[in-house]
Amino acid sequence: MVRKVFNTIKDSQWQLIKDIAEEWKIDHLFQFKQSPLEIICINGNRFICRGMDEPGKLKSVANPSHCWCEEGNQLDKDDFIIIMTSLRYNAGRVKVWFSFNPECDGDYNDFWLYKIFFKDKPLYTQKYFASQWTIPLPKFRLKERAITFTYRSTWTCYPDNPYCPPERAAFLEQLKVLDPYYYEVFTCGRWGNRKVDDPYCYCFNRKKQIGATRVNNYLELYLSFDFNVNPITCGVYQHAENWIRCIESIKLANSNIYELCDYILAKYSGHVFIITGDATGRNTSALVQDGINYYTVIKNALGLADGQMRQPTINPPTKENRVLVNAVLFKMDVLMDAENCKELIYDCENVSVNDMGEIDKGDRANPKKRADHLDHFRYYLNTFHKGVLKML
Numbered sequence: 001m002v003r004k005v006f007n008t009i010k011d012s013q014w015q016l017i018k019d020i021a022e023e024w025k026i027d028h029l030f031q032f033k034q035s036p037l038e039i040i041c042i043n044g045n046r047f048i049c050r051g052m053d054e055p056g057k058l059k060s061v062a063n064p065s066h067c068w069c070e071e072g073n074q075l076d077k078d079d080f081i082i083i084m085t086s087l088r089y090n091a092g093r094v095k096v097w098f099s100f101n102p103e104c105d106g107d108y109n110d111f112w113l114y115k116i117f118f119k120d121k122p123l124y125t126q127k128y129f130a131s132q133w134t135i136p137l138p139k140f141r142l143k144e145r146a147i148t149f150t151y152r153s154t155w156t157c158y159p160d161n162p163y164c165p166p167e168r169a170a171f172l173e174q175l176k177v178l179d180p181y182y183y184e185v186f187t188c189g190r191w192g193n194r195k196v197d198d199p200y201c202y203c204f205n206r207k208k209q210i211g212a213t214r215v216n217n218y219l220e221l222y223l224s225f226d227f228n229v230n231p232i233t234c235g236v237y238q239h240a241e242n243w244i245r246c247i248e249s250i251k252l253a254n255s256n257i258y259e260l261c262d263y264i265l266a267k268y269s270g271h272v273f274i275i276t277g278d279a280t281g282r283n284t285s286a287l288v289q290d291g292i293n294y295y296t297v298i299k300n301a302l303g304l305a306d307g308q309m310r311q312p313t314i315n316p317p318t319k320e321n322r323v324l325v326n327a328v329l330f331k332m333d334v335l336m337d338a339e340n341c342k343e344l345i346y347d348c349e350n351v352s353v354n355d356m357g358e359i360d361k362g363d364r365a366n367p368k369k370r371a372d373h374l375d376h377f378r379y380y381l382n383t384f385h386k387g388v389l390k391m392l
Contacts, residue, residue, distance in 0.1 A: 001013040001014065001047055001048070001049050001050070001067075001068050001070070002049075002050050002051070002052065002058065002067055002068065002069045002070070002075075002083060003051055003052070003069070003070050003071055003074070004051065004052050004053065004071065004074040004075055004079070005051050005052075005053050006037075006049070006050065006051025006053055006054060007051070008051075008071075009037060009049045009050075009051065009070075010034070010037055010049070012070055012071075013047075013049070013068065013070050014032075014037055014039065014047070014049060017039055017047060018030075018032050018039070029041060029042050030042070036048075036049075037049040048061055048064070052075060052079040052082070052083075055079070055082050058082060058083065058086050059082065059086055061086065063088050063089045063090070064086060064087055064088070064089060064094075065087070065089035065091075065092065065094055065095075066087075066094065066095045066096070066097075067083055067086075067087060067094075067095075067096045067097070068096075068097045068099070069083065069096065069097065069098045069099070069100075070099055070100075071099075071100055071101075072098030072099060072100040072113065073100040073101065073102070073103060073104050073111075073113060074100075075113075076112065077112040080112070080113075083096065084096070098113075100113075101185055101186060101189075102185060102189060102190065102191040102192065103185045103191070103192045103193065103194045104191075104193065104194060105193070105194050105346065105349065105350050106193060106345065106346050106349055106350070107193060107206065108191045108192065108193055110342075114191060117131075117151065117153065118153065118191070121153065123153070123155055123191075124155075124190065127154065127155055127156070127160070128152060128153060128154045128155065129152070129153055130150065130151070130152045131150070131151060131152075131153075132148055132149060132150040132151070133148070133149055134146050134147070134148045134149075135147050135148075135149070155189055156189070157187065157188060157189045158172050158187065172186065172187040173187065175187050181195055193349075194350075196349065196350055196351075196352050197352060198352050198353050199348075199349070199350070199351065199352055199353075200318075200322055200325070200348075200351045200352060200353050200359055200371075200374065201325060201326060201329060201347075201348040201349070201351070201374070202326055203326040203327075203329040203330040204329055204348040204349060205329070206345075206349070208334075209329065209334050209335060209336055209348075210335070210336055210338050210345060211335050211336075211337070211338060212337060212338060212339075213245045213246065213247050213335055213336070213337040213340075214247075215238065215247055215268070215271070216238055216245075217270075217271070219238050219239075219240060220238070220271070220272045220273070220274050221236055221237070221238060221247070221268055221271045221272065221273050221274070222236070222237040222238065222239070222273075222274045222276065222380060222384065223235070223236060223237075223264065223273055223274070223275050223276070223277075223298075224237065224276050224277045224376040224377070224379045224380035224383075225275070225276075225277030225278055225281060225294065225298070225376060225379075226277060226278050226372055226373075226375040226376040226379065227257075227277070227278045227280055227281045227294055228372055231251045231252060231253050231254075231255065231372065232251075232252070232255065232256070232257060232260055233249065233250060233251045233343075233372045233373055233375075233376055234249075234250040234260060234264070234277075234376060235248070235249050235250070235344065235373070235376040235377055235380055236248040236249075236250065236264075236268070237380055239384065239385075242331075242332050242333055243332060243333040243334070243335075244328070244332055244333070244334045244335070244385070245335055245337075246334070246335065246336040246337060246341045246344060246377070247337060247340065247341075248337065248340040248341060249340065249341045249342075249343050249344040249373045249376070249377075250263065250264070251343055251372070251373070257294055257297050257298065257301075258297065258301065261297065261298060261301035261302060262301075264302065265301070265302065272308070273302055273304060273308060274308050274310055275295070275298055275299070275302075275304065275308060275309050275310060275311060276310045276311055276312065276379055276380060276383040276384070277311055277376060277379050277380075278315065278375065278376075278379060279311065279312045279313055279314050279315045280315070281293060281294035281295050281298075281311060282294075282295060282311065282313070295309060295311050310383055310384075312379070312382065312383060315379070316378065316379070316382040318353075318357075318358050318359045318378070319353075319356070319357040319358055321378050321381075321382060322353070322357065323389070324378075324381055324382065324385070324386065324388065324389060325377070325378055325381055327388045327389055328381050328385055328388050331388055332385070332388065336348075341373075343372075343373040344373040344374065344377060346373070347371055347372075347373045347374035347377075348374065348377075351371045351374050359371050359374075
């Protein structure tokens with residue numbers, strides 16, 4: 001039994017099976033263990049609980065035969081790959097179940113689960129559909145030319161549940177008035193993009209601000225860096241008059257500032273660079289060679305003059321900077337590249353603020369609480385576009 005976060009399994013999947021066993025009066029056939037979190041049948045079979053926040057523990061399970069993924073829409077594609085490659089049972093067919101509400105972060109048309117299993121399928125015209133895909137094997141597998149995978153999607157809403165009490169049915173219908181988004185997703189079961197309660201970028205508009213961009217060879221490239229232990233990120237921007245183009249939001253996993261500079265030189269060679277970013281990059285750090293700071297490395301690696309270095313001395317407060325970010329999104333023609341700025345777009349749609357108006361950070365395991373790409377966007381705007389506030 002799998003969920004994105006391990007500590008959510010006990011109160012959901014584990015407890016549900018325990019409740020059903022008690023209701024059916026067969027709980028005496030099982031041992032319900034909390035440490036480790038397992039359910040063991042007297043015949044030796046067992047339910048084992050794993051969270052994708054610790055994927056290594058899933059890989060260590062010996063020959064699992066079945067997997068139930070609850071809240072499967074919270075898993076990413078890498079989680080799915082790990083789950084599928086961990087099902088190594090050879091004595092029979094392995095099976096995987098995904099149960100979830102049809103919503104996701106960002107545009108569901110780009111969501112891996114939707115694209116693989118639901119795109120171009122008759123989800124809203126019939127209660128279930130069966131589909132398959134065939135994968136050819138290499139030529140040396142002479143006896144097995146191809147493997148066909150089959151899957152079935154079952155779409156259910158509250159009218160399919162004969163035991164749904166009328167009060168609950170009435171509330172689900174009332175969502176049409178209270179919150180049309182929740183009505184579409186939780187009452188009608190239609191795919192939607194998960195809402196953020198208090199988004200940092202409340203003026204971000206997907207229809208206006210996502211598209212295709214290209215580099216203007218006659219304008220400078222503005223590079224804005226955010227220095228995390230992993231990953232270091234960098235935004236590539238151009239602007240003039242009343243427009244901004246977000247060309248690329250770079251993230252090189254398990255890399256360092258030297259490799260990032262090599263990437264920039266290889267891809268954007270010949271352009272004039274202007275540098276800004278995270279003020280902490282001025283500090284001497286053990287993360288760069290010879291105890292020098294990040295901006296010294298950038299200046300030397302890219303062959304820049306002093307006038308091209310526009311790094312700040314202090315970072316803008318996130319609460320105050322929120323006004324500037326949203327003023328720019330509202331007043332200026334801002335376009336983010338749909339392919340090369342996916343992580344920045346994700347942050348604009350999903351990063352929220354806490355009760356104090358600060359960016360809700362803290363849990364690096366949760367992509368919504370990192371804001372690495374939003375940070376380099378904030379730093380860039382703070383250095384080059386503060387004048388927008390005078391237009392309010």
